[in-house]
Amino acid sequence: MTTSASDTISSTQSELEKLVSDLRGLLSSRDLDSIPQIKLLRQRMDDGMHNVRDAAVEAAQEAARQAKEAARAADRYAHDEPWRVAGAALAVGALVGFLLSRR
Numbered sequence: 001m002t003t004s005a006s007d008t009i010s011s012t013q014s015e016l017e018k019l020v021s022d023l024r025g026l027l028s029s030r031d032l033d034s035i036p037q038i039k040l041l042r043q044r045m046d047d048g049m050h051n052v053r054d055a056a057v058e059a060a061q062e063a064a065r066q067a068k069e070a071a072r073a074a075d076r077y078a079h080d081e082p083w084r085v086a087g088a089a090l091a092v093g094a095l096v097g098f099l100l101s102r103r
Contacts, residue, residue: 009056016052020045 024045032038078085 009060013053013056017049020049 024042
């Protein structure tokens with residue numbers, strides 16, 4: 001079973017959000033509200049989550065862009081060199097057939 005990059009990013013982001021949520025739950029004690037460092041820590045966690053979320057979206061978009069570009073390049077090559085592509089497919093098919101016949 002293969003997971004895509006966006007699934008991995010989404011899963012990682014979800015786990016990170018859960019971790020931050022748990023940490024915020026620990027830090028949400030009313031007794032801690034009077035400590036300025038706790039308020040600062042909460043703000044830094046929120047900023048960090050926002051940055052991670054943005055980075056994950058950018059990474060997924062870049063991966064999709066690269067995949068589309070690779071598909072376009074393969075399509076251009078197949079149109080520019082159809083006989084080479086057909087010859088390569090024939091060679092691969094013959095090789096697979098030969099290997100399967102040896103069983």
